[in-house]
Structures are given as C-alpha cells and as structure tokens.
Amino acid sequence: MTVLVGCSGSGGPPDAQRTTAAEKYGSQGMGAEPVGQLRDGGTLTLGISAWPTQLNAHQVDGATDEVSQLVQLVEPVLFLRDARGVPHPDPDYLLSAKVTRAAPQTVVYRLNPKAHWSDGRPVGAADFAAQWRAIGRGDDRYRVANPTGYDQIVSVTEGPGPHEVKVVFRTPYTDWQRLFTPLYPASAFATPAQFNKGWIGRVPVSAGPFKVESLDSTTETATVVRDPGWWGARPRLDRVVLRTLLPNAALQAYRNGEIDAVSAGTTEDYAQLKGAENSTMRCGSAWDEVHIALNGAAGPLADIDVRHAVQKAVDRQALADVAAKGLPVGVPLLGNHIFMANQPGYVDHSASWGTYDLAEARRLLDQAGWRQPADGGPRTKDGRTLRLRFVISAATNRLGLDLSQLVQSMLGRAGIKVDIAKVPANDYVAKYLHQGDFDLAIFRFVDFTYPSEITSIYERPHGDQSFLNYGRVGDATVDELLRQAAGTLDTKRATALYNQADTEIWRLGHDIELYQRPQLMAVREGLANYGIPGLGDIDWTKVGWTRTPPK
Incomplete structure (x- = not known):
C-alpha cells in the first residue's frame, strides 16, 4: 500500500490543523515522468459526473467540464497552458502564432501542414472562419456559450503564406490565444443546425491524438482510442474511458479499482481516500x-x-x-x-x-x-x-x-x-x-x-x-x-x-x-503526467503508466 500526501500548506500532519492559505499560485501535482520511461499502451478509466450529450463545447449546452474532458482528447487544442496559465502553441497544430500588426491587431497562425481532420480535409482557414462566423457575428440562431473575443474579430482569411491563417480584430483583444480552442471543422460547424444539433450524441469529425470509439448512452460511457491517422507524437495510452458516475459511486469505483482517479477535495472523500491501496494523493492550485x-x-x-x-x-x-x-x-x-x-x-x-x-x-x-x-x-x-x-x-x-x-x-x-x-x-x-x-x-x-x-x-x-x-x-x-x-x-x-x-x-x-475549491485528487499508483495541472492543460499524448497498473 502506498499513501502519499504531497501537499504543502498544512503546517503539520494532514489532519493536525487547517490553514486558510491555498496552494501556491500555479502549483501542480501531475506525477511528472519522462515520456520515454512510460510503457507503451494501457487504458485510463476516469469518472465524469454527468453524461455529455451536446459535444459542441461552444454551444451553450456544451459548456461543461464533462464535455471539455472528452473534446480535448479528440479535437484541436491550439495552445497548451503551462502550470502558471501561460499559453504556448502546440506544435502538432501550430508552428507559430504571432501578433504581426498592432493597429488593427492582426494575428497570423502558421499551421502544421500535417494537421488534418478525420474526413481527410486539412486544418485550415475555412475552419477558423466558420468558427468565428458561428460564435462572433451575433447571429442568435447560433446558441453560443461565450462570444468574447470572437465578437471583436473583423475578418478571418488565408494568410500571406501557405498553411497560414490571418485574423484581424476590430479592437485589441488581450487574450487572443484562448480563441479557436477547441477548434471545430467547417464541414460540420458552418450552419446553425450543425452548430446546435450536429454534435448531439456524436462527434462527426475529429482531429486529435484520440478518436471516439463509442458513445454508449445506455451505460453512459465514452471510449476514445488512439487515432491511427494522428500525425503527432504517439500517445502512450491505448484508450481512455469516461464513465458517468455520481460522486459516491465514483469514490467506491476508485476504491474497488474500477477507475484510476477521483476527486478527494471534500472532507468525506479525503478521509476515505487518503489510505486507499495502490493510490497516491496529488494536489495543486487551479482556477x-x-x-x-x-x-x-x-x-x-x-x-x-x-x-x-x-x-x-x-x-x-x-x-x-x-x-x-x-x-x-x-x-x-x-x-x-x-x-x-x-x-x-x-x-x-x-x-x-x-x-x-x-x-x-x-x-x-x-x-x-x-x-x-x-x-x-x-x-x-x-x-x-x-x-x-x-x-x-x-x-x-x-x-x-x-x-x-x-x-x-x-x-x-x-x-x-x-x-x-x-x-x-x-x-x-x-x-x-x-x-x-x-x-x-x-x-x-x-x-x-x-x-x-x-x-x-x-x-x-x-x-x-x-x-x-x-x-x-x-x-x-x-x-x-x-x-x-x-x-x-x-x-x-x-x-x-x-x-x-x-x-x-x-x-x-x-x-x-x-x-x-481545494484541488486534491487520488490517482492510481504508476499513473504519470496526470492529476492537478495547476493553471495549465494536460498533454494527453504524455499521459501513461510507468508500469502495468494494479487492478
């Protein structure tokens, strides 16, 4: 049995006293390991609290954590934030992205020429333009969750060079790196019907390291597997399974070895999980x-x-x-x-x-x-x-x-x-x-x-x-x-x-x-590069097992 409480800020043994101080800004608990030391293959099984039916994360009904967990596995995330929330272009999609002109603010994205959708189309300016038109043009037929930033764009066109996209803003927008993430394909995003209903219970087109194998609404379980068409670094995991479980069921499923991570951020959960077998506790600081x-x-x-x-x-x-x-x-x-x-x-x-x-x-x-x-x-x-x-x-x-x-x-x-x-x-x-x-x-x-x-x-x-x-x-x-x-x-x-x-x-x-909210998570011993990412993002190509996970 391994029990590790690697969390600072308690000032003593975990239950000896409580402090009102949060973990340090940007701290993370990920079980970081070099990718080369992880085994090739394996399954990661996680719990989610509600079954995500609307899988368009930009549609108002899809703006949930459960949808985000699934979508980031299968759709383009152009920037990955580090532990302190600083965004960096993901080279699998972006070779560079820069502000090339201040007035009007102009951003040029240089795309990885290998990036393509599962229908064979290259990722390109048409996808950026379709997403902007759906979210930022003020067309109420599109049931949008958050138009911020998109509504400041005046044009999206092909860039000056091959595989480039030029975005021009009407007024400056500081957080421009948050836009077009996740990016959706124009082929399944360009009309109100596609935007609002085309992603209900399905992912028609993808472009991530994983692809959807099944969305089982009966068992409320989603399974994604390595996409053989992926052009980037080979994911260490064979598959990721997301099971819909209410909180008590998720806790018991973890203790029974049925899922590989679970929140420990409440008194009741922490008390039951801090002594769990084949388990380690991770903590950090998130928004x-x-x-x-x-x-x-x-x-x-x-x-x-x-x-x-x-x-x-x-x-x-x-x-x-x-x-x-x-x-x-x-x-x-x-x-x-x-x-x-x-x-x-x-x-x-x-x-x-x-x-x-x-x-x-x-x-x-x-x-x-x-x-x-x-x-x-x-x-x-x-x-x-x-x-x-x-x-x-x-x-x-x-x-x-x-x-x-x-x-x-x-x-x-x-x-x-x-x-x-x-x-x-x-x-x-x-x-x-x-x-x-x-x-x-x-x-x-x-x-x-x-x-x-x-x-x-x-x-x-x-x-x-x-x-x-x-x-x-x-x-x-x-x-x-x-x-x-x-x-x-x-x-x-x-x-x-x-x-x-x-x-x-x-x-x-x-x-x-x-x-x-406190960031505490119990994870299965041997699970690497997964847990509390601070203010950053999880790189799903790097998540894996240091050895065969105990069951």
Missing part, C-alpha cells in the same frame, strides 16, 4: 471557484434589496469552514469573482455585500416590503410567501448537499423559506441553469485562467442569449468595464479595470461568491 447563483430575472430575487439581503444572511466563512474541515490544504474565502485568492491581481471587494450581517439582511427585507410574522415564520408580501427554490444537481456530492442545507437554515433565520429541489444531473445545465428555472443554484466555474473569459458570466443577456449568466443579473457598467479590460494590452490597467468590474458585480448582487 476553481464555488458560488451560489441568484436568479434576478424573475421572482423575489428580481429585487436588488432581496438579493442583497440573501447575500448578507449567508455566513460565507461558515460554509468555507465546512468545506475545509479535515483537509490538508486551505479553502480560502473568495472576495473576488475574477481572480483567485492566490492569484496576482486579487483584491477582496466583499466587505460591503459579502459580510455576514443578519440584522442588516432583515432590515433590507423589511425595506423591500417583506414582513415577518410575530411567530418568526416566513415573510410575506401582498399575500405571497417569501419562498426560494434552491435547485441542485443529483450529482451534487455530500458537501454540496450539506452547504445547501446550511444555506436553507441561514436564510430561514432571516425569514426566507427555501425549498431544495434535486434534479437529474444530465438536465441540470440545459434544462435548469440555461432556462433560468431556479432561484438559487450552487455550482462551480473552472479553468477561467484568461480573465476575459469571465465576460460571458457577468455581461447582460442579449435577447434569448444568456451566455453563462444564468441568473441574468448585469448592467451597462459591468459590460463596459469588462470590455475595456479585455481590450487593454497594458496588464496593470486591465487588472485595475477587472477589479472595478468586480466591485460592481458585488454591488449588483449577482451571486454569493463562496470559496476557492
């Missing part, structure tokens, strides 16, 4: 936050005073303390929506609206006309009860349920009745979050290491397009500040603008920002 969305489009939370009251009635530190109990790493409270607590640029703006103050919450509710009866029951107004529906996914782990119940109790003390509704995991995003069918909802946003990606969470909806702003709370000030920041090439100026926007996001009562 990963937990929050409670507030639906400001309808119902009681459409009133900003009620949103502020809800913010004040929730003891965020108490929730973070529950999340941190028994863990060897810190779980810091977040006072910023854009930067993590250990990230350069972080400033805590939570004092006004993120500080627990039950008396102030009650005063705000009185001000909004919601009166509490003498017996201390739920508040009423015009014959209506102040009642909120807290929607959670069936895939929510024990911690998520505990937090939901604590929030239910906290809001109850302010006179707000909360009903917790557990809904099917596969429907949670598409049928509840995107449709605004909730008052409160707890979930995470992950891997937003490019600050401009935040825009789609906080900008005002455009018609029926809510992007990732599920609660539909926003204003013109936030929109303008985020746009200015994304278009500012001066890093210090951009950081200041993002922080101005964060102050306004708190004032709007957009959500209840909670904490930076």
Whole structure:
C-alpha cells in the first residue's frame, strides 16, 4: 500500500490543523515522468459526473467540464497552458502564432501542414472562419456559450503564406490565444443546425491524438482510442474511458479499482481516500471557484434589496469552514469573482455585500416590503410567501448537499423559506441553469485562467442569449468595464479595470461568491503526467503508466 500526501500548506500532519492559505499560485501535482520511461499502451478509466450529450463545447449546452474532458482528447487544442496559465502553441497544430500588426491587431497562425481532420480535409482557414462566423457575428440562431473575443474579430482569411491563417480584430483583444480552442471543422460547424444539433450524441469529425470509439448512452460511457491517422507524437495510452458516475459511486469505483482517479477535495472523500491501496494523493492550485447563483430575472430575487439581503444572511466563512474541515490544504474565502485568492491581481471587494450581517439582511427585507410574522415564520408580501427554490444537481456530492442545507437554515433565520429541489444531473445545465428555472443554484466555474473569459458570466443577456449568466443579473457598467479590460494590452490597467468590474458585480448582487475549491485528487499508483495541472492543460499524448497498473 502506498499513501502519499504531497501537499504543502498544512503546517503539520494532514489532519493536525487547517490553514486558510491555498496552494501556491500555479502549483501542480501531475506525477511528472519522462515520456520515454512510460510503457507503451494501457487504458485510463476516469469518472465524469454527468453524461455529455451536446459535444459542441461552444454551444451553450456544451459548456461543461464533462464535455471539455472528452473534446480535448479528440479535437484541436491550439495552445497548451503551462502550470502558471501561460499559453504556448502546440506544435502538432501550430508552428507559430504571432501578433504581426498592432493597429488593427492582426494575428497570423502558421499551421502544421500535417494537421488534418478525420474526413481527410486539412486544418485550415475555412475552419477558423466558420468558427468565428458561428460564435462572433451575433447571429442568435447560433446558441453560443461565450462570444468574447470572437465578437471583436473583423475578418478571418488565408494568410500571406501557405498553411497560414490571418485574423484581424476590430479592437485589441488581450487574450487572443484562448480563441479557436477547441477548434471545430467547417464541414460540420458552418450552419446553425450543425452548430446546435450536429454534435448531439456524436462527434462527426475529429482531429486529435484520440478518436471516439463509442458513445454508449445506455451505460453512459465514452471510449476514445488512439487515432491511427494522428500525425503527432504517439500517445502512450491505448484508450481512455469516461464513465458517468455520481460522486459516491465514483469514490467506491476508485476504491474497488474500477477507475484510476477521483476527486478527494471534500472532507468525506479525503478521509476515505487518503489510505486507499495502490493510490497516491496529488494536489495543486487551479482556477476553481464555488458560488451560489441568484436568479434576478424573475421572482423575489428580481429585487436588488432581496438579493442583497440573501447575500448578507449567508455566513460565507461558515460554509468555507465546512468545506475545509479535515483537509490538508486551505479553502480560502473568495472576495473576488475574477481572480483567485492566490492569484496576482486579487483584491477582496466583499466587505460591503459579502459580510455576514443578519440584522442588516432583515432590515433590507423589511425595506423591500417583506414582513415577518410575530411567530418568526416566513415573510410575506401582498399575500405571497417569501419562498426560494434552491435547485441542485443529483450529482451534487455530500458537501454540496450539506452547504445547501446550511444555506436553507441561514436564510430561514432571516425569514426566507427555501425549498431544495434535486434534479437529474444530465438536465441540470440545459434544462435548469440555461432556462433560468431556479432561484438559487450552487455550482462551480473552472479553468477561467484568461480573465476575459469571465465576460460571458457577468455581461447582460442579449435577447434569448444568456451566455453563462444564468441568473441574468448585469448592467451597462459591468459590460463596459469588462470590455475595456479585455481590450487593454497594458496588464496593470486591465487588472485595475477587472477589479472595478468586480466591485460592481458585488454591488449588483449577482451571486454569493463562496470559496476557492481545494484541488486534491487520488490517482492510481504508476499513473504519470496526470492529476492537478495547476493553471495549465494536460498533454494527453504524455499521459501513461510507468508500469502495468494494479487492478
């Protein structure tokens, strides 16, 4: 039995004390090994919490972590970020990518001439152009998750040389490296029907080190295998299997040797996994936050005073303390929506609206006309009860349920009745979050290491397009500040603008920002180059086994 807790920051034995400090910015736990020392072949089996049906990661229903896990195996990822989030061109797709002109900002991508789609077509300018037209032209027929950056492009054409693509921006865009990743093929992406429905339950065209072998909706299992047409470095693994498992089932599957990695980021999971056989614990620091969305489009939370009251009635530190109990790493409270607590640029703006103050919450509710009866029951107004529906996914782990119940109790003390509704995991995003069918909802946003990606969470909806702003709370000030920041090439100026926007996001009562999620993962002994990649990306051609994995 091997038990390794290689995580810093505890100041002592793993369970001796807790610290509020997160792991160092950009730290990672990957079990790094030279590729040449890994065995050729083998299977990696992982768990995912919901079955991904929409496999277009740029479509609003496909903007989930589960879709990302599958798509990055089979579609082009043009830049790979290192542990600190710095992007570097992936030479399997890009020989270079540079800003060749400042005004107007012009980027020339020089493509690897060997790169081609599974239908035989070369990866080229037509694919870039189709993706831009679908995402960035403001055509509401395309149900887009995040148009940021694409909507600043004025043209996409063939470049001055062979295998080159030239992209010209209307206004400067700092995070241009995040665009066209993942890249999809024009042959299956160019029309609204292809964009919205062509990738449901299928991957019609691919261009990655792996290809889809099967998508079994009955067992909710996806299997990808080495693509013999791959032109790059040969992946060490033969196949990767993604099994849909609820949190408790995933934990047991790992302990039974059925899957090869599982999150250990909660008290319950860590306690059961720290002594697991043939296992090692990895940790690091990622952009990963937990929050409670507030639906400001309808119902009681459409009133900003009620949103502020809800913010004040929730003891965020108490929730973070529950999340941190028994863990060897810190779980810091977040006072910023854009930067993590250990990230350069972080400033805590939570004092006004993120500080627990039950008396102030009650005063705000009185001000909004919601009166509490003498017996201390739920508040009423015009014959209506102040009642909120807290929607959670069936895939929510024990911690998520505990937090939901604590929030239910906290809001109850302010006179707000909360009903917790557990809904099917596969429907949670598409049928509840995107449709605004909730008052409160707890979930995470992950891997937003490019600050401009935040825009789609906080900008005002455009018609029926809510992007990732599920609660539909926003204003013109936030929109303008985020746009200015994304278009500012001066890093210090951009950081200041993002922080101005964060102050306004708190004032709007957009959500209840909670904490930076701890990054702990139990992985099978011998699994190399996989785990917690910090602020970076996993290079799937390098993931493999140092020896035959124990089963």
